[in-house]
Amino acid sequence: MSTVSARFRPSGLLRMSQEQIVLMVVLALFVVFGVLLDGFLTTNNLLNLVRSVSSLGILGVAMAVVVIARGMDLSLVASMGVATAVAIQLMQTTASTPVALLVGLGVVMIMGLFNGFLIAFVEIPALFATLASGLLVYGLARTTVLNGLIAQLPGDRDFVSWLGQGAVLGVPVPILVFVAVALFAQWMLSRTRPGRFIYAHGDNAGAAALTGIPVRPFTTLEYMLSATIGFVGGLVVAGSVGGLNTQVIDGTLIYDVLLVVVVGGISLVGGRGSVLSVVAGTALIGVMLNGMTILNMNTHEQDIVKGLILLGALILDNRLHPRDEETVRQGD
Amino acid sequence: MTASVTSRRSARRPPERNVIGPQPIGKRIRELRHRAAPQQVFAELFEKRWMEPAIPLALLIAVIVFFSVTTPAFATPENLLSSSAELAEIAFVCVGMAIVMISGGIDLSVGSMFGLCNMIMLLLITIGGVPVLPAIGVTLLAGAILGSVNGGIVAYLKARPFLTTLVTLIIFRGVLNLLDLNFAAQTATVFVTDPVWEWFGTGKVAGIPFSFITLLVVLLLGHVVLSRSRLGWHITAVGASRRAARHAGIRVERVLLVSYVFAGLLCALAGIFYAARLSSASARVGEGLELNVLTAVILGGISLSGGKGTVWRAFIGAATISLLGKGLLLMNVGGETLQTALAIVLIVAVGLDIKWGKNRGKAIQKVYVNPTVVEYGPLPDVRQGSGSPFEINDRLRDAESIGAGEVEGPEDVVLDRQGRLYCGTRQGWIVRFSGEGFRHKEIFARIGGHPLGLGFDSDENLIVCVGGMGLYAVAPDGTHRKLSDETGRTWTRLRDDSRLRMADDLDITPGGQIYFSEATTRFDMADWVLDGVEGRPNGRLVRYDPATGQTRTVVRDLVFPNGICSAHDGESLLIAQTWLCRILRYWHSGPRQGRIEVFMDNFPGYLDNINRSSDGAYWVALNGMRSPAYDLAMRMPTFRRRMMKRIPRDEWLYPSMNHGCVVKVSDEGEVLETFWDPGGEAHATITSMREHDGYLYIGGLENNRVGRIKLDRGGPRTGADGSARTASTTPATVS
Incomplete structure (x- = not known):
């Protein structure tokens, strides 16, 4: 990544990769907030920050998988929310935790399969396909399966609660899950054949197909993998707050996830960036969100700020990795 | 040719079935099913x-x-x-x-x-x-x-x-x-x-x-x-x-x-x-x-x-x-x-x-080409020693060549009263050869399209069927004008077929009416072979009246009408149908006006142009030969449909167009003689022939020359083919 993107950099001053720059910005923000904001450098706040950042980071890793493959999954939050809510609803009955989790996993798998089918076989642009499929799965779940907007996690489901609130040797479990997911994704993307294929697919889908990669089934696999990682994130969220409010699907969480990915340096042109980019992006967005909350900005003001930053990041990404807009397809 | 004798029933519409005779009911139903074309309607x-x-x-x-x-x-x-x-x-x-x-x-x-x-x-x-x-x-x-x-x-x-x-x-x-x-x-x-x-x-x-x-x-x-x-x-x-x-x-x-x-x-x-x-x-x-x-x-x-x-x-x-x-x-x-x-x-x-x-x-x-059932009679044997009237010989082997390498695709040839030779080329030109041994070549007219059928009217105007354009006339000074490029639309069809897509061959009756065939209304010049794969009645016989300038469709729903020839009786036309390997006779005047009957059928190859000979018979060109495999394919529309869907176009089974001959048939529908070029060296695909002054001139759609052979018997000197003034009066003056 660093060697590739370095060619787009204008001068020697900015030799650093995008994630290094972002991490430095995070450090600077951390120092500034620490000095200026009361209550930023408290244990409670930092724990809170880490916890919220972890679930965002896990979703970011999920999104990164498809974005590296030049895709996009706007239904990520919807499939995560629906699957988690379904799993929790099962836990409210007598079903055992593994069974409930397996059912949730099944939901995201079907969702990924459906997305992959629409994108790879029907050839609907990923943005349209996932925008519609997200609405579809949420609508279907609300009309048929889900009992209410909020799925309350029963107190006796220790595993899920532990995922969100537990600690190992003083380190919160969400952080550990995030690290585990990130390490797994990094290993898979950089050391395994499917991972290299994902980069190849994102870099040049036509060339990938010509070298013999089964691009269409592979696309399906990418979306299934992404949705599965998203489900892990959903469980962490549910564990940490003791349930899941499915209204999160209608909210702006998906933009936060996009923000994490794009700001971190995973270009939307595909084939670029790594899990480290997600980590850097997550740190930046986490610190920023936390700072804004302490600054007592309401959610609408935060939305505006996040939107502006995302807009800037999209424009910057487009500058750094320009695409041929004269031949580009709608929805790319 | 035995079938032709039993099938001489005349009707107002062209008989769609190629093999006339009793047919089991199941076969009839299958044929009707394939005649219906819902896919075509869809397309x-x-x-x-x-x-x-x-x-x-x-x-x-x-x-x-x-x-x-x-x-x-x-x-x-x-x-x-x-x-x-x-x-x-x-x-x-x-x-x-x-x-x-x-x-x-x-x-x-x-x-x-x-x-x-x-x-x-x-x-x-x-x-x-x-x-x-x-x-x-x-x-x-x-x-x-x-x-x-x-x-x-x-x-x-x-x-x-x-x-x-x-x-x-x-x-x-x-x-x-x-x-x-x-x-x-x-x-x-x-x-x-x-x-x-x-x-x-x-x-x-x-x-x-x-x-x-x-x-x-x-x-x-x-x-x-x-x-x-x-x-x-x-x-x-x-x-x-x-x-x-x-x-x-x-x-x-x-x-x-x-x-x-x-x-x-x-x-x-x-x-x-x-x-x-x-x-x-x-x-x-x-x-x-x-x-x-x-x-x-x-x-x-x-x-x-x-x-x-x-x-x-x-x-x-x-x-x-x-x-x-x-x-x-x-x-x-x-x-x-x-x-x-x-x-x-x-x-x-x-x-x-x-x-x-x-x-x-x-x-x-994919659904545009929509094959139907085409049945043929038993394939006549053409091998040497088979004793059939179509037996292969080498009578075209010694044909002189005119303008070899100088013309591309002379589909039809015609000669004027001065004995000058005209042919169309794929560049859209009319080329004229004259002088000693036809060595002098000039471009007589540049019309465009692909000039196919040619014929002279009584005023020495060259009437041309131009594939892709319509019916044109070239004056003796080489200027050309359009006679017609559209006819009445068939209102029962979704597709507007008023425009002439592929005017193919023409002849002029003694009354001066120009009859010409439009081979297919569904395919362009470049795709004409697809019409053969389809085998549907997409063509029509059209009449242009020079007196009024009106164009009318005379007979519709013909399977690829190609050659047109005004018969020696002056009251009927012979219509050669390429994919059905048969010749129809249509009476345009006289007591049998409007009747259609099968004149000859079950040729061993695909017919192209047809012209009168000087001795009261007709010349027929075969541009390709039937084969048992393709006959079978024509009987099996589902096979052809599957072929078109499954394999690329250049690997389809096409009718053989590599080999042909000239056949002379009598006014009674008997085969008199044949002319073959066995190796197909000089005249592989023969699309036309024209008798003039004791010689037979031969054109080919894919050929690079016009051929000429001397006919054995010295016929009387004849005027240009199609000269309508004399066509019906003295058989000796038509070619």
Whole structure:
């Protein structure tokens, strides 16, 4: 990544990769907030920050998988929310935790399969396909399966609660899950054949197909993998707050996830960036969100700020990795 | 030729079946099944330009009919009136979205812009205390500014339209939420009693809400702008191909910006009407509207790929979605269900749009060629020593060649009274050879197309059937003029077949009427062999009357009529049908006028031109030979269909066109003699021959020369072939 993107950099001053720059910005923000904001450098706040950042980071890793493959999954939050809510609803009955989790996993798998089918076989642009499929799965779940907007996690489901609130040797479990997911994704993307294929697919889908990669089934696999990682994130969220409010699907969480990915340096042109980019992006967005909350900005003001930053990041990404807009397809 | 004797029944229509005789009922049913052509109807229907907007319209009608029948409250005047006001608002937004999509972009922020403009309008007239008309102006301006934010980022910063507008959606929504949080409560206490404002909300013209009237005006304006103005053309051009638009000198960025500004303006207009109707200063106004609008616009048939669409399609889509929502609401279906249904409709519509846009041509092409059953009689043996009249010989081996390498594709040859030789070439020329040994070559006329059949009329004008163009006449000085390029349309067919696609061969009757064949109305010159794969009666016999200049179709539904020859009796025409390997006789005058009978059938090869000989017989050219395998294939239409679907075109089984001969047949339908070039070295595909002055001249569609052989018996000197003055009076003067 660093060697590739370095060619787009204008001068020697900015030799650093995008994630290094972002991490430095995070450090600077951390120092500034620490000095200026009361209550930023408290244990409670930092724990809170880490916890919220972890679930965002896990979703970011999920999104990164498809974005590296030049895709996009706007239904990520919807499939995560629906699957988690379904799993929790099962836990409210007598079903055992593994069974409930397996059912949730099944939901995201079907969702990924459906997305992959629409994108790879029907050839609907990923943005349209996932925008519609997200609405579809949420609508279907609300009309048929889900009992209410909020799925309350029963107190006796220790595993899920532990995922969100537990600690190992003083380190919160969400952080550990995030690290585990990130390490797994990094290993898979950089050391395994499917991972290299994902980069190849994102870099040049036509060339990938010509070298013999089964691009269409592979696309399906990418979306299934992404949705599965998203489900892990959903469980962490549910564990940490003791349930899941499915209204999160209608909210702006998906933009936060996009923000994490794009700001971190995973270009939307595909084939670029790594899990480290997600980590850097997550740190930046986490610190920023936390700072804004302490600054007592309401959610609408935060939305505006996040939107502006995302807009800037999209424009910057487009500058750094320009695409041929004269031949580009709608929805790319 | 035995079959021909039993089959001499004459009828008004050409017999479609090639083998006349008793037939088992099962076979007959199979033949009838393959004669019906639903696929052909499909292909011809979807080739129509009006078909694409017709489908969304049918869908809209279906929605209206469905709810009118199932929901009693739907088709009431009150419901329709209130629906029309709501429809107007969503339709404004849809037209805005449509304009952006035609320019190749997309605007997902329409819902937020709509809500924000609604809020701005209400705040201005309540808290702001601004008079209504200036407030409307300010709101429209605000809409334009919001649109220009989108447009500026997309056009000048070259960002991705989908994600950009998705992000501006939350930014605008955030602003709207802030306004709602800080000011909305105060709006409830102010009551606006401006008559203009009330007119906007509840005014009616002839019982129709003012907003709907405004919508009609906007639709008309939008239609004129999009389809008649320079700006509209630029928007369409940019959407169809941005690069081509830039090369054409269109300021692409500015056009894109303008299209987004239009979207903003129309959202503001919708917001104003919404504000006037409901006075609802809520932050939730327009939430999720982008999904409805996107679905509506795509459902209306405005392609995601840009460059295609009209405001009417946007309106049809808007009406469908709006009435669907209203109807479901009346049926007490919840909002979530509606949203789920919309998401499904969106996925299906986008999928169809993409698949249809990509595969339309392929789909039509795949079903365009539509094979049917063609039965042949037993294949005559042509081998040496077989004793059949078609036995192979080498009588063409010593043919002299004229203009070898100088002409390309002389399909037909003809000689004038001075003994000069004329032939058409694939370049669209008529080439003339004259002088000693025909060594002097000149280009007599340049018509274009591919000149096929030739013939001289009584005034020494060369009448030419030009494939792809029609019937032309070349005067002796080489100037050419069009005689005819269209005939009456067959009203029972979807496809307009009035234009002559492939005029093939002609002859002139003693009465001076020009009869010519149009081999096929369904395939172009380059694809003529496909007509053989199909084997359907696509051709016709056409008459041109030089006296009145009128063109009429005389016999329709002929399977590939190729050669035309006025018979020695002067009252009938012989029509050689290529794929059926038979010759029909059609009486154009005399006591048997209008009758058709099979003159000869079951030739061993595919017939091309047919001409009179000097001794009262006829010359027939065979351009290719039948083979048992292809005969079998012609009997099996499903096999040919599968072949066309499964394998690439250059590997299809085609009729053999590599080998042919000239056959002389008597006026009674007996084969008299044959002329073969066994190796096919000089004359492989023979499409025409012409007797003149004791010589036989030979042309070939794919050949590079004209051949000439001396006929054994010294016939009397003859005039040019087809010289109508003498054709029926003295057999000796025709060739």
